[in-house]
Amino acid sequence: MALLSWNEIRARAIKFSKEWEGETSESAEAKSFWDSFFNVFGISRRRVATFEKSVKKAGGEQGFVDLLWKGVLLVEHKSKGKDLEKAYNQAKDYFPGLKESELPRYILVSDFENFVLYDLDEDGERRFKLNQFPQNIELFGFIAGYQKQEIREQNPVNIHAAEKMGELHDKLKIVGYAGHDLEVFLVRLLFCLFADDTGIFEKNLFRDYIEEETREDGHDLGFYLAGLFETLNTPVENRAKNIDENLNKFPYVNGSLFAERLGIATFDFEMRELLLESAALDWGLISPAVFGSLFQSVMDVEQRRTLGAHYTSEENILKVIKPLFLDDLWDEFEKIKNIKTRREEKLNEFHEKLASLRFLDPACGCGNFLIISYRELRLLELEVIREILRGQMTLNIDLWVKVDVDQFYGIEIDEFASQIAQVALWLIDHQMNMKVSNEFGEYFVRLPLRKKPHIIHGNALLLDWDSVVPKKELNYILGNPPFVGSSLMTKEQKEDLKQVTKVIPKAGSLDFVTGWYIKSSDYIRGTKIKVGLVSTNSVVQGEQAIVIWRYLMYQKDVEIHFAHQTFQWNNEAKGKAAVFCVIIGFSSMGGLPKTLFSYPNIKGEPTSKSVDMINQYLLEAPTIFIDVRRKPLSDVPPMIYGTKPVDGGQFIFTEEEKEDFIQKEPLSEKYLRPWIGSHEMVNGYQRYCLYLADCPPQELRKMPYVRERIEAVRRMRSESKKPATQKWAYYPTRFIEDRTMDGDILIVPSHTSENRKFIPVGYFEHGTIASNAVFQVIDPDKYIFGILNSSMHMAWTRTVCGRLKGDYRYSNTLVYNNFIFPEPTEKQKSDIGKKAQKILDVRSKYTDSTLADLYDPLVTPPDLLKAHQELDKFVEKTYGKTFKTDEERVAFLFEKYKEKKYRQELNSSNRKS
Structure with a gap:
């Protein structure tokens, strides 16, 4: 069953509030009241929650929870006029008797007439009366499947979910289920767990399927999952006529995610429990942008010890994408909003432009840069649609949403990471679809998946990028290629880099990341493509700044149009050496406006200013290449x-x-x-x-x-x-x-x-x-x-x-x-x-x-x-x-250097002649 639209939910809420107006008796009607309450959101209470769960209270005596949705919601109900503060405290008394996975995020107390919803994660509470319920339905998006989503990098739910999946990964590997099949299998489970809590599937459909259909010892679970994956890959009209009713409730997903036939995974009791514990988490709270990297890190036991440290923070991603494209797009939109003639035409043209943009991350990992870029593009599109419709009702919101995941391309050498990136983009797409549904009151979901991201599993330094996405179709390249110093590269990495740098003199000291600068400069030459890359600050220091940028600027006509000077990358694990990074935005187009971001505190926030030039040292100073000299340029003793x-x-x-x-x-x-x-x-x-x-x-x-x-x-x-x-x-x-x-x-x-x-x-x-x-x-x-x-x-x-x-x-x-x-x-x-x-x-x-x-x-x-x-x-x-x-000192010295060198070269030329 699809999610209800907010319009439908609001209509049901009005009917509910009128139906229960004047009810007073807790014992007589409480159960019917809460069954009807869940029905407002199109959810069967029996599917998600139980009445009168027996629990030992804080003092040790036996108690009964009025209604419990494990891991999500605890309801304590009283007769009309009873003290709801006391009801809240009573609800908290049940917590010591609940398992960790059963502890709810929300507590809801009510006396038929009054409601108080407590959000224990956000430490907030909201009060309203029964007749105000239709105006407060958004508070219960977690019931309807419209889960409020915030990117919270250290959200314990992200880390806890990754740990559970890590344990399951290890146990599957121990019993011999490994390699490619294991990686694809885990990615599919990730999709199903997420779908269970976000309206892609009926609420808890996947969890109930495992719990009700498979044996407790887990021995048949692998076969049932294989059957499920086959079903998810089959259109409903093509399924067997006698297919199990519960299996047939699953929608057709498509998108190639479930197309490949995998070996059957073998489970036992403990492994089945692990999967059920994972399913008990609220996956609607999990961020695809963060979870992808966490999920990948479960493959490595050493990395798992520092879960939560191995992601690229949203803050750092925004430092790249805002000056690369996002700020310009928002500026363009704000100007169009304020014009008086041909306004609607211009808005539609701008909307088409958003849908035409193409993005490539040539070292995409688990897709963090692509995910945040996609989310921000969809948020901008949502504002555009608002302006076009201006309060008009629409029954076909799917005709208005044009930005889609197929605008995003990635190259990733790790196969598992590339699969996570593809799925994570679908997941963020669904989250944005829920936001659109919430905005316009009409349920909007893209299922079956008709379009997919173009994530290529391959070696970006050896691939022809034009075969991934033709340069004539691309607009932006972005990402943070691997941070590996020249002395720390593996033999394979050195050989890969050598294939790219062989045209550059003195390339032996270049860091691994410079390969992506060179490949980008080759690819974008003669185009309007803009590039924004993160790298260690070594690329703008010492001899490396001379070797790489002399080639990029003189041979490939690259010009830097924005840059973040050195700052400390803020997402490394504790105990590891700090990483000092720069962000460089460049293209082969001359004359673009230039912005320079500097850091008064290397660990703090940047200040920005418009400048006339940015040189290879990321300074507002002339581009001068300072070569190694055997003797001082000035008249001073030798060092x-x-x-x-x-x-x-x-x-x-x-x-x-x-x-x-x-x-x-x-x-x-x-x-x-x-x-x-x-x-x-x-x-x-x-x-x-x-x-x-x-x-x-x-x-x-x-x-x-x-x-x-x-x-x-x-x-x-x-x-x-x-x-x-x-x-x-x-x-x-x-x-x-x-x-x-x-x-x-x-x-x-x-x-x-x-x-x-x-x-x-x-x-x-x-x-x-x-x-x-x-x-x-x-x-x-x-x-x-x-x-x-x-x-x-x-x-x-x-x-x-x-x-x-x-x-x-x-x-x-x-x-x-x-x-x-x-x-x-x-x-x-x-x-x-x-x-x-x-x-x-x-x-x-x-x-x-x-x-x-x-x-x-x-x-x-x-x-x-x-x-x-x-x-x-x-x-x-x-x-x-x-x-x-x-900066003023260096700019002055550069000018003096240029003058001094020019005079010396002139004198040398005169002596020769």
Whole structure:
């Protein structure tokens, strides 16, 4: 039986309220009253609820629930004029005696004349009288099948349902029902469970079929389900004449969901109970957008431990689809609403446009992006229909709803996820149909399923996307392709990416996600297709930003038209490293309006502004590709890597190890020198290295413990698999890359936390050896120290450096050598040196604090912060300008970089000529 329309329900409610007007006796008429109440919504009370269920109350005594619909509704009925507050408390007293799956979401109390409905999930209550019932029927959408649906990402119902399905999955797998058949089987069960609570099937039809038709031991359940699936795939007129009456109540579904013949699943008592427990949940509350990912995660026991963490949040999806298409469509609709001439014609044209749009997610997973996009498109269509009809009654609402699931395309490498995506789109379609039914009072359902989403199971990097959807028909590409760094890819992923990137020079360091950028740029060239992709922020940092975007912008004519700068992806499991993402919207159309979203707080909400340009670093600045340089572009001392010993740890000592070694080998003391790497420098502890480059042979022969270590280094190098290392086995007293500097050195760590406002740069005395985890430069007058500690240099670093996770990965060839130092007068240079010295003086006051302590943004001493601010003023004065933001600083430096590089190239050209 189909759902009743709201118009029909309202008419029945009016009749019900008149029929029961003046009734007073609880004992005489309560059961008939509630049978009639359920009939208002076209539901047989016997199908869903029982009277007088025996339950142990909170105090232990026996009680009887007036009416219980397990897991949904508990009714407590009183005679007219009785205290309904007392009735509510009595209803709550039954809860300790109910199973978890029986606990209701709603409590309804009544005395014939008055009603109070309590929503225990939302902690709300609504009161009305019998004669007001027709105006309050929407409160009971959960009875009628018009379930109010909100996307609640952490809704316990989503997680509980996924856990139940996960248990069933495991048990089926244990008994040998696995692989493709198991995946399709579970997806079909998902559809049936959802259909049971949302009006696709009669209320509880699937649950009752299992409960009433199959044996308790479960042994015949697999056969009955196979028969059900066959029935759902058969039009009613083509079914056998003597088909079981209960089986024939199921509608014809079609849509290919039940077309494939599967092996028969085997069940036992426990597995049957699991399925019935799943059916007892209210699947009308479950969000297809969230549940799909949860459902997929049940396949993995490890992932199941963090259910609720592995979904793409609606908030993040909207960050993509709103600037990609949704905002523009709403703006267009608002303009059409306000025109005076040809208004209805324009509304109809706009409606046709909505029905013509085509969307592709080429890494769709369980379909989250497609589901939310479809829902938002349907919500907009609903507003359009409202405007067209303007209060007119319609008896053919199906003629007005034109947006459908066949407008959506997806590619997914995981077969199970691709099946979930297809079903989830049908489910969200049904939820939107219920919303339309609620709006216009006419029941609207698309059954049998005549159209289906185009979800392709395949490898998006190897597929021709034009074979999935011709580019001339597509409007938008969207999604979040896999986040896999270049060093973490599997062998297969590397090979797949290589097929896409082979046309790009220096593509070896590209992350896996860049394959989707390249495929998109190839596909959209010469079209009006717009793309919006989520990816880790590595695609706009370091050398990767140069390699990928030089190809996209120069070879494929890509232009960025909206972007979200780095923000923290907020849906990772607890205990996992944070993921820092960007969203980039692009096309091959020039001149589109541009919007840039920035995050004052990386975990907070963005601010947006219209800009004239967005470059590959997602800044309002010119598009300039900064290449690796071997020498500084400015007239400054060179910065080089530190020393790389390749000694197997034989020449490196802690403070305690050094003292012990000197006790055994006193002559070694003068060859043990301070050793500084990033970790030692920032965290303030000392290590030493045995530096033997200037130790004469006759002295080495007097130090047996030193000779032992030399022999260990020789052996380690000779056993190396690298030929270059093997050669150095002949020189075991030397470091393989010795870059020891003769003088005081300024050291910059190669890696540092992105939380710090400044990279903790430091000075070290002559004799200190810098490790290969830092960079070093000679800076006798503190000028370089001052510039590197300035906000100008830090803004540049944040933009062009690479990242390791979220942390800065400093580079001499990319960051330092390309940075445009100011051209100061001698006095300005001296002033900067003095302000730099002030920073060092303030640091020295905090003798017990490490650089990590001093530059922790939460505890940086005020006088140190002030010293940096004073330095900034002098540095910016040297550039001849003051800046309010880092974006202004970077835009200025880009312009200076372009000018400087152009002058150098011009001078070089003139010299050659």
